[in-house]
Amino acid sequence: MIWVVDNLDLIGRLTVEHLRQSALPILLGLLLSIPLGWLAFRFRLTRGLMLTVVGLLYTIPSLALFALLPPLLGISFLSEINLVIALTIYAVAIMTRFVADALASVEPHVRQAADAVGYGAWRRFWQVDLPLAGPVVLAGLRVTAVSTISLCTVGILIGIDNLGYLFTNGYQRQIVAEILAGVVAVVVIALVIDRLLVVLGRALMPWAGKGA
Amino acid sequence: MDLFSEAIAWIFSPDTQSGSLPLSEAIATHLAFTVVSVLIAAAIAVPAGWLVGHTGRGREIAVGLSGAARAVPSFGLVLLLVLVFGVTHKVGASTTAFVLLAIPPILAGAYSGVEAVERRIVDGARAVGMTSSQVLGKVEIPLGLPLLIGGLRSATLQVVATVTLAGYVGSWGLGFYIVQGIQIRDFAQILGAALVIVVLAVLLDLLFALAERAVVPRGVRAGRDGR
Numbered sequence: 001m002i003w004v005v006d007n008l009d010l011i012g013r014l015t016v017e018h019l020r021q022s023a024l025p026i027l028l029g030l031l032l033s034i035p036l037g038w039l040a041f042r043f044r045l046t047r048g049l050m051l052t053v054v055g056l057l058y059t060i061p062s063l064a065l066f067a068l069l070p071p072l073l074g075i076s077f078l079s080e081i082n083l084v085i086a087l088t089i090y091a092v093a094i095m096t097r098f099v100a101d102a103l104a105s106v107e108p109h110v111r112q113a114a115d116a117v118g119y120g121a122w123r124r125f126w127q128v129d130l131p132l133a134g135p136v137v138l139a140g141l142r143v144t145a146v147s148t149i150s151l152c153t154v155g156i157l158i159g160i161d162n163l164g165y166l167f168t169n170g171y172q173r174q175i176v177a178e179i180l181a182g183v184v185a186v187v188v189i190a191l192v193i194d195r196l197l198v199v200l201g202r203a204l205m206p207w208a209g210k211g212a
Numbered sequence: 213m214d215l216f217s218e219a220i221a222w223i224f225s226p227d228t229q230s231g232s233l234p235l236s237e238a239i240a241t242h243l244a245f246t247v248v249s250v251l252i253a254a255a256i257a258v259p260a261g262w263l264v265g266h267t268g269r270g271r272e273i274a275v276g277l278s279g280a281a282r283a284v285p286s287f288g289l290v291l292l293l294v295l296v297f298g299v300t301h302k303v304g305a306s307t308t309a310f311v312l313l314a315i316p317p318i319l320a321g322a323y324s325g326v327e328a329v330e331r332r333i334v335d336g337a338r339a340v341g342m343t344s345s346q347v348l349g350k351v352e353i354p355l356g357l358p359l360l361i362g363g364l365r366s367a368t369l370q371v372v373a374t375v376t377l378a379g380y381v382g383s384w385g386l387g388f389y390i391v392q393g394i395q396i397r398d399f400a401q402i403l404g405a406a407l408v409i410v411v412l413a414v415l416l417d418l419l420f421a422l423a424e425r426a427v428v429p430r431g432v433r434a435g436r437d438g439r
Contacts, residue, residue, distance in 0.1 A: 059417045060410050061373035063390050067406035070399075071215040077399065146282045153285040154377065157394070164287065171291040171381070179295060183288040190283035 003177040011166070011185060018162040019189065022152045024084055026145050029091025033140075036092065037099020038125070050096060058093040062086065062154045083155040090151065091144045098140025102133035135208040138201040142194050149190040153182070163189075215403055222404035233383055235408070242385040242412065245375045249307055250368050253314035258360065261322020265356065266348045274323050281316035286374040289313065294381050306378045313374055314367035321363015325356025357427040365420035372413050386412070 004011070040050035060068070065086045070077040073085070106129050114128040130137075153164030166182030201208065222228055228235045264270045290309040297305035329352050337351045379387025389405035392398075 055417075056414060059369055059413045061369075061376045061413055063373070063376045063379075063387055064406035064409040064413075067390060067402045068410070071403060077402070078394075143282065150283050150285045154287055157287075157377070157380065157391070164285070167285070167288045167291045168380070171295060174295060176292070176295050179288060179292040183285060183292060186285045186288065187280070187283045191280070194283075 001177065003175055004181045007178075007181075011163075011181060014161065014163050014165055015185060015189060018149070018152055018186075021080065021083060021155065021160070021162055022087070022145075022149045025087035025091045026141070026148050028088045029095045029144050029148070030137075030141055032088075032092050033095030033099045034130070036096045038103060040096060040100035041103040047100070051100070054093040054096045057089055062090075062151055063157060065089065066154075066158050078159040080155075080160050082158060083152070083160050087148050087152060091148055094144045094147065095137075095140050098143070099133070099137055102136030102140070103129055105136050106132045131205070131207070134205045135201070138197065138205070138208075142197050145193050145197060146190045149193060150186055153186060215399060218400035219403035219407055222400045223408060228404070233388060238384070238386050238388065239408065239412065242372070242375050242387075242409075245307065245310060245378075245385065246368060246371045246416075249310035249371050250314050250318075250364065252307075253311045253367060254318055254364065256311075257315045257318035258322045261319045261360075261363075262326055262348065262353060262356075264319075265323035265326025266344075266352060268327075271323070271327075274319055278316040278320040281313070284313070286313050286370070287377045287380075290374060290378050290381060302382050306375075306381065309378075310371045310374055314371050317366040317370065318360075318363045321360045321366070322356070325359030325363075326352040327356075328359060329355045354427075354429060355432065358424050361420060361424045361427055365417065365424070368416055368420065369413060372409075372416060376409055 036050060036054075039046040041047070066077070066082055069075065069082055069085055075081050075085070110128065110132065111124070114124045119128060152162055153167060155162055156164030156168050163182050163186050166178050166185070170176070170178030170182065223235070261274065264274045286309070289312065290306055293305040293309045294302050297308070326348070333351060333355070334347060337347045342350065375385050376387035376390070379385050379389070379391045382388070383392075386405050386409045390402050393402035393405065
């Protein structure tokens with residue numbers, strides 16, 4: 001406890017860094033997964049392809065992915081961009097499946113009704129399909145946000161400072177309280193962001209049931 | 213020579229097979245940690261999950277646990293337990309961390325598999341005179357197997373990734389090559405080890421994908437569409 005009180009400013013600074021590094025992958029994961037999820041939902045051929053690719057990407061352990069990206073993309077191994085791209089890949093891998101399932105959860109009658117009253121495919125997607133798929137997309141976004149925030153800590157192994165710094169520094173200096181503070185801080189901010197997304201979802205999607 | 217060919221060369225180099233940590237030994241240790249941890253976790257979580265799914269009791273706890281577990285940073289948990297257990301008990305501490313991380317997905321797979329069995333089917337089984345334990349053993353468990361295997365699959369991938377991270381605390385497993393490679397700036401070794409890890413993870417995943425299909429009862433498979 002004393003360690004935590006003495007180092008509140010360090011924890012605060014690392015938390016801000018941590019949130020900054022996690023935000024972009026979560027956001028990109030949502031944006032990229034909407035077209036990819038639609039492809040997986042719409043055509044049988046692209047469905048198998050998409051779901052196989054995202055399944056494989058999700059299978060790659062984080063430390064191995066950090067090692068694979070630099071030679072493939074010509075970026076530096078020990079760089080924040082490496083971490084951000086890796087986290088974005090995982091976010092897209094989680095979200096694409098959720099978006100595909102979310103679009104599939106929209107009742108076919110509703111789609112037919114929208115067609116019948118004259119919606120074009122494009123307008124129907126944005127005004128009917130996507131809003132009705134919203135609650136399931138939100139569920140996916142919550143999973144993505146929590147796992148991105150938790151996974152971000154691995155960045156410390158490639159030299160990126162965030163709450164993961166408390167793990168390696170605490171381990172080297174043998175301070176249990178420091179590692180514990182890091183673990184608790186990560187869990188707390190992940191759960192806070194999760195609740196924020198629920199509240200945001202209620203405000204933006206008043207049509208969703210209580211379960212969302 | 214580009215980095216990928218250097219990495220492949222590293223994998224097949226005689227030095228890699230006979231150094232302080234031979235590659236075959238690292239793969240074997242990596243697999244052993246994974247299999248042992250998932251088996252221990254399954255021994256705890258599978259019966260518990262079946263009971264939760266069958267009785268409906270403790271469901272809130274199981275759902276909350278598997279949700280909250282995603283927030284726990286696996287790397288931090290390993291380092292924390294190694295410090296708490298003491299550095300002389302690294303193997304026990306790391307294994308405990310792997311088991312703790314594997315329990316929630318297996319628990320979720322076990323209870324959701326049993327819970328997802330249609331009410332009508334369970335009622336039908338009762339109506340033909342099955343006892344509660346027969347309903348569980350002959351109906352709910354077999355029908356829930358694909359979801360259980362799915363849970364074991366996520367748990368295994370989670371553990372394979374975390375054993376990799378545990379290369380930071382000990383000179384074991386495939387992750388050690390990456391951690392060491394970062395220190396000595398040997399990018400061929402880093403990439404070589406990463407490629408071996410990816411192959412290992414993908415093969416394990418494939419194994420579970422096949423198992424997931426194999427455990428679907430024939431009658432159920434016939435009734436399904438192509439989805």
